Amino acid sequence: QQQVKQSPQSLIVQKGGISIINCAYENTAFDYFPWYQQFPGKGPALLIAIRPDVSEKKEGRFTISFNKSAKQFSLHIMDSQPGDSATYFCAASIGGGADGLTFGKGTHLIIQP
């Protein structure tokens, strides 16, 4: 049973455009939702995270939107740049983030110059 479903699997966006990646979860006990960015040959790097008590969090060009009733959350990358080309993973955990993470399957993002 896949507990965190991520879409799309791959995404191509023009430079300067908005990249949007969506995730849906099943386990209502999840209460911490981070997004990670991974470049080839590197470990995942934390981008931004949100808790269910807020509906949106913004850090620079990255924004998480969270819909608790729909059990969905999404990552928006504004003014997408070629350097943003990477694989993005959403994740979720229980216990305020103290537990290990359940990851989505990832989105391969390509920003075309």
Added chain:
Amino acid sequence: SAVISQKPSRDICQRGTSLTIQCQVDSQVTMMFWYRQQPGQSLTLIATANQGSEATYESGFVIDKFPISRPNLTFSTLTVSNMSPEDSSIYLCSVKGKLVPSKDSSGNTEAFFGQGTRLTVV
């Protein structure tokens, strides 16, 4: 963020042998985890490494195949035992919760990852 060093960074091993992967953190942390990432795939949690006690394994992973040690708050090892080609994967160490106060914004929830160990079993 914590600086996490994993060794080796990569290895090619014969089937039937075992490999021990080391994870060293530059500061004391409360939680350490081990993940597996198969080529082009997502990350799957193997286990939580508990300091001074047996690791807590996720469904589908067992101690005989993936013994884990965590002798202190900065170090852990994962052994992949009796390897087969299906064990070819990237193994990642992750940490949470710095015990030593720091000026950065990291709290007890942010998880940081090492660079991973790329294992090929032939």
